Amino acid sequence: MEHEHVRDVDPAVADALEGEVDRQRSSLQMIASENHASRAVIDAQGSALTNKYAEGYPGSRYYGGCEFADEVEQLAIDRAKELFGAEHVNVQPHSGTQANQAVYFAMLEPGDKILSLDLTHGGHLSHGHPANFVGQLYDVEQYEVDPETGYLDYEGLAEQAAEFDPDIVVSGYSAYPREIEWERIQAAADEAEALHLADIAHITGLVAAGVHDSPVGVADFVTGSTHKTIRAGRGGIVMTSEEYADDVDSAVFPGGQGGPLMHNVAGKAVGFEEALQPEFEDYASQTVANARALGESLSENGLSLVSGGTDNHLVLVDLRESHPDTSGGDAEDALEDAGIVLNGNTVPGETRSAFDPSGIRAGTPALTTRGFDEDDCRRVGDLIARVVDAPDDEDVVAAVREDVETLCAENPLYE
Ligand SMILES: Cc1ncc(COP(=O)(O)O)c(C=O)c1O
Structure with a gap:
């Protein structure tokens, strides 16, 4: 990969960029949340769309000159809908963490209750760890995996939900090696009259390909990162039903973000197109x-x-x-x-x-x-x-x- 335009201006950064490509080529990248995006995705993410302000959504922007931004974002949305079978998709979150924050902001008041998996058992910071603002703004209780088997303890989770009475149950994990039984978590959330957020950040590509069961149509909200198993470049995504579509869209923008990173949205569109191929x-x-x-x-x-x-x-x-x-x-x-x-x-x-x-x-x-x-x-x-x-x-x-x-x-x- 050449970075000749960067090199003309800034040899120090060009050296670092080329060093990184060499590092990826000559060593084994086994961080479970990483992948190698295609050259097509990388080109889209490095495109002139980085210059464009497009606050709002396709067809309803706060700025002029958005015809190509609209085209790209609509393609990303339509492809994600096809991939996941989702009713409503927001492709603007800058990351998986911001996708989760959008759901909390859309549905919870400060002090509301979140039930999520403990970080040391495989959960994620954005699910309510005290070091994250989510852990400070909301009342978080955490469930754990079965200490003997390392598997999720679905019955224990249901009992904990009945006792804690959460407003939202969070599933989907950072370091859980087993299939997740979404329906069982949904049943626990239903019993507690709680919402259910399924965060598929790690397994977005496996779900899209049908290799892991999908929570879309089961959980109220499904969030993900787009740069992990799905290889669509850095970013996040939220999927939900029509019922919560407006709440989620308002929570992403203007609730939590300003202008979308349209170059990253372009990367998502290209990566989703790749993921639609057999x-x-x-x-x-x-x-x-x-x-x-x-x-x-x-x-x-x-x-x-x-x-x-x-x-x-x-x-x-x-x-x-x-x-x-x-x-x-x-x-x-x-x-x-x-x-x-x-x-x-x-x-x-x-x-x-x-x-x-x-x-x-x-x-x-x-x-x-x-x-x-x-x-x-x-x-x-x-x-x-x-x-x-x-x-x-x-x-x-x-x-x-x-x-x-x-x-x-x-x-x-x-x-
Ligand atoms: C379960 C889970 N959710 C959310 C995230 C956050 O993703 P991002 O780094 O895109 O903010 C991660 C990151 O690894 C994750 O494992």
């Missing part, structure tokens, strides 16, 4: 098959997986029993030196701090985009285990780095 279903199925193969390989190498495996695009490794002297942060650092980029992650029943937790989380969306199959992912599992077994051994790290480079060369990126 190949995208193969991609999503392969992502899940790859995560399963990765998990099997890690288990065979003696690493313990939360819930024992995966149904989606990620695995969560609990290092406490197998490697009590290695934290998730230690493993993350050594793996990065070996060219495998993932993140230390909290695990259910976490005993360390979120800054240096007891687990690592690894995902296959980006590897699958660059062509990895199950055999490749088994090899990656072996490599991860070798480094986790000897994070301080420079020879092991160097040897793994060589194998990583071979795998990267076999699966080139952005040619």
Whole structure:
């Protein structure tokens, strides 16, 4: 990827941009929330639409000159409706977090009650962590996964909802490797007469492809990020029924944002078009098959997986029993030196701090985009285990780095 216009003006930034492309090409991107957008999506996101103010919605803007902005946003909306079968879609949220904030702002008053999954059990900051304004503005109680199995405890959640009497129940997670049974959470929300927000940020692509059950038409609101499994460039999305359409639109703009990032909306339109193609279903199925193969390989190498495996695009490794002297942060650092980029992650029943937790989380969306199959992912599992077994051994790290480079060369990126 050339950045010649940037280089003419600013060689320092051009060097950093090219360094980043090289880093992505020559190492394994296994942060479960990341992916490699196509050149088409990246071009759309780097387009002249970054210049355009388009406050409002297609056909009803506060500025002139919006004909192409309207065209692009309407395409993004129509394609998202087709992909997800949603009645109403807002494609303007700048991120998944802002999509969630829009739903809270649309439906809740300060002090209202949110029931959501604890961060250390796989929830997200924007679901009500005290460090996020959501945790400070609303009355948040959190549910947990079953400590024995690592699976969601649907009955416990229903009991907690009946007792806490929330205004909204939040489902959808950042580090939950299993299929989510939306209807069971909906039943708990119904019983408590609460709304239900299903945040599919991580699994947006799996849901779009039909590889994971969809909460659209089940939950009152479905939010997502557009840059994770769906590869449509950075941003967020809210889906809902006609009943809440105006409330959500007003909460996104003018409630929480000013002018939409129209270049990102263009990226979403292009990415959704890609996701409508039959190949995208193969991609999503392969992502899940790859995560399963990765998990099997890690288990065979003696690493313990939360819930024992995966149904989606990620695995969560609990290092406490197998490697009590290695934290998730230690493993993350050594793996990065070996060219495998993932993140230390909290695990259910976490005993360390979120800054240096007891687990690592690894995902296959980006590897699958660059062509990895199950055999490749088994090899990656072996490599991860070798480094986790000897994070301080420079020879092991160097040897793994060589194998990583071979795998990267076999699966080139952005040619
Ligand atoms: C469940 C969940 N919701 C929301 C988000 C936030 O997405 P964004 O980074 O687009 O704000 C994430 C990010 O990883 C997430 O995992």
